[in-house]
Every structure is written in structure tokens, then in C-alpha cells.
Amino acid sequence: MEILEAARHGNKLRTGHLAGNRFALRVAGVPEDALPVVRERLERVSQTGVPHYFGAQRFGRGGQNLALAARWLLDGARPPRKPFHRKLQVSTLQSAMFNALLADRLRDGLFDAALDGDLMQKEESGGMFVSHDPADDARVKAFEISPTGPMFGAKMRWPEGEALAREEATLEAWGLSREALGQFKKVGAGTGRPYRVRVDEPSLAADADGLHLSFGLPSGAYATVVLRELLHADPT
Template identity: 45%
Template structure:
């Protein structure tokens, strides 16, 4: 089941040839710069620290910093998790009585401290405005620059690029979602953090399945009566008249949302609800099954599409391109590059 989630995702730009090539031959080929939702205030008991790490995931970086400063890992705040095989710049927060001076004095392998500023509270998960990516693709095909430009232009048109969950969501062996199923069956328990991670992988697998069905049925750029829609920069509402809301989707004013199943997830109505129920049924699940894990996975909605902004392409040599763009928090650059490269 997990392997089928990691492949067989349709392309939005099916009629456009990809550039091929290889992404992330070294960590320096994958650069991520996190843009915070708000700046540090300069005053307060907590310390916001901007770090640059390479060859480490966020959890490993936090562990090293906690050990060096003799503080608890759980007291360090992070806005988002970042990949190991990359050079990533992101913000974390340190608890009192940490000081900016102590943070700036740290000397750690594969971690640089770039800034440290006081703030009034701990950094919360999801407090990210965007992530900016600089990605280098090696061994690309002929006419790669023109091909990449055409695909990025396609993805920039509303409703935008499919908001797939990337392979890393499902674990090294692709079995995280199956471990989430085991939790629903009451067959497996680990610690609370890992349980939440496995349930999230299952929710992500089901979201991807919903989005596959939406695209396969020609409904990616359509609105159905009963869809839960998300105003860009605003709140959610249930569609009562698709003829009114579909032009707004195509104008980039709103997006369709898909299910991250859970007991508190806002449910669609009508035909949209039937489609989500069909996804659960195909997986042998019901929404009530998620009541068993309600304390760690309440459920929510996820945008079906994302805006790919500020894209640029630079030729490095005859066989390599550098592609940069910005994505909203929670979106996967690998999902965008999958469309651009079409290497599967």
C-alpha cells in the first residue's frame, strides 16, 4: 500500500516534457531558506535563533543544540521540519534562561548560528510564511531550460501545483502509513510523538489518494457543490453554488481543500462528501476509526493546490540547471520538481 502512494501520482503538466536529470547529488544542491511568519520582537524571555544546518534533519540539529546548552529538547520551539540531505536555514526558539550570547557562542559540527534575538514566546509549529528553495539539477536533457520554464509557467497558473505529500512523509521504507493503520487497529503503540507521526503519514496517504482521484476524474480545476473551499489569505467555507465559486478558483482567489481525516475535520457535503467517503471505503476505513487517535490527530483540511511563486532558472553549465522558487508552509519542493523533471 505504501509503495503505491509513493508512485503513480499523475502529472498536471502531462503534455509538457520534463528536464530529466538528478536532484540532490550533494547537500549543496538543495538549499532551503525558511521565512518566518513574524519577526522576533527583540524583547522577552525566549530567544529566537536562526540556524544553518547541513547533513542533519531538524530533530538532529535540535538534539545537538539542546545537549550543548544543557536544555531539554522539548523546550526548543521549531516552526517546521527540514530535510537532512540539504543545506537549510530555519528558526528555532530557546527557552529561558537562554541568552542570545550563549546561542551565538555555540560551535557545533554541521550547524552554524546565523542570528539570535529575544522574543516573548516559544516558536510554534506552523509559524512559517514560506520556504524558499534553490535547487540544482544535474545531467539534464537538451532544451532543459525552455522545458523547465514552460512547466513552471503551467504550475503558476491558478489553481497552481498539486499539493502532494512527498515521499519523505512516508519514511525510508515507505511504511509509515501502514504503521498508522496499525495504530487505528490498536495493534501498535510507541511514544506519543511517533504515534502522531505515523497517523499523520496515514492521513497524508489518504489525502494523496483523494487528490489522485480528483485529477483522474478531471476535477482538479473544478469546484463541486459541497466542497470545502479556502479563501487565499482568509478562512474556509462550504460551496453552495459551484457556478459562482469555480471562476474564483481559476482567478486564484480560493482553492479547494482535501481531507486530513479525523473526528474534528470539517466535512464537505453532497457529492464532495461522497468522494471523500469513497476514499475511506477503498482503504477499509471509516471516519469513526480516527476517534481512537483523536487526542493526537484531530483532523483538518489541506489545500489541494499551491502557488509556486518567484520562480527563476539559471543555467550552470551544459548539463546543469539551478531552479529557485518559493512555496507556502507545508508544501514539498520535491513535488514541484517531480513535475519539472518527470524522471520516473
């Protein structure tokens, strides 16, 4: 990647200020006959969304940030001295557990389906509510609402029913509990994150240089995850 130009803005970019990003990517080394397949996948994800995974870059080179977080939060090692590093490591562990829950939903065919007790997010307003209505499944399919997963923390809103059971099972599998989350509430209060994300205004073309992709994503979503869905390969 080559950065052609950079300039400073007069105001600092703070958390929550960024609405989204627009990506224009060239992918080299893709066979010419792959274009129809990639186009079909792009049309599908523009309707269903893509899994809202955290990309590998979230976890540091070789997963080192996750390893450091596990030593502190799971194995009882001394925490980092700097608050920034403590917050980073908590965020890394939260992200890994979110990814694990999302992978479980994909495995069980629940990516674009409503589960009893899901904490849903309204696509238009961002409002949250707990779902117990079977009719919500059709609203998920229509992309009116999306199920959310946890960025685990002591102050987050919890789901109910089967969705809650899944989250508590994941906590237990990682050696944590709801009560244990209080130990890092100052640097990781917790929140919800949709399990899927829209791909806005996608476009695809091909020439001798490869595939040319363009799409928009909201803040917090990873273009590398979209590429993985389209190419069925981990981009590096």
C-alpha cells in the same frame, strides 16, 4: 546536498510559526534542449499552482511509517507507547489518504475546478466555506479560492454533496468510517489542506552545471513535488 552554515535561534520553532520556505536548487544531468519545456511548465504552474501532495519523505524510508500506521490503525495491532510516535503514524495515514483523494481529482480533471460541496479556502484570508455556487469555478480558475481535502479526523470540518461522497468513499476503501476516526482524535483531530499550492517568485536559468531553479512555497509544501511537476520524474 551540502549545508554550508547552521545556527540556533533563541526561540523554539513551533507548529504554525513557519510561514514558508525559499528554495534555490541546481538540477544536474538535464539535457540542454529541455530548458524551454521546463520553462513552459514553470510558467504554467506559477498560474495554476502545483498539486499539494505530501512527498515520499513523509512516509519514512521505504514507506515504513505508513506500514506501521496501517498495522495499528487498520489491522488492530497494539499502538505505539509514545504519544509522539502515535501522532506521527496517524499523520502518515492522514497524508496517504489525502494524496489518494488528490490523485483522484487530478485523474478526473478536477484539480483547478470547483466540485459541488467542496470545502473551499480563500487564498487571501484563509477562511473556509462550503461551495454550492457554480460561479465558484471561475474563482478557482482565478486562484481566488482553492478546494481543500481532508487530513481525516473526528474534529475536522466536512464538505457536502459530491465532495463528501468522495471523501467517505476513500475512508471506506481504507477500511475506516467517520465513526472510527474517534479512536485517534487525541493525536489526530483532523483539518483541511488545500489541494494545490502557489509557487512564488519562480526563476529558471541554465548553464554548464545544469538547471538553476528558485521558488518559494508555503509551510507544509514539498520542493520535491514541484521538481516532479517540472521534470516529470521523481527526484531522489
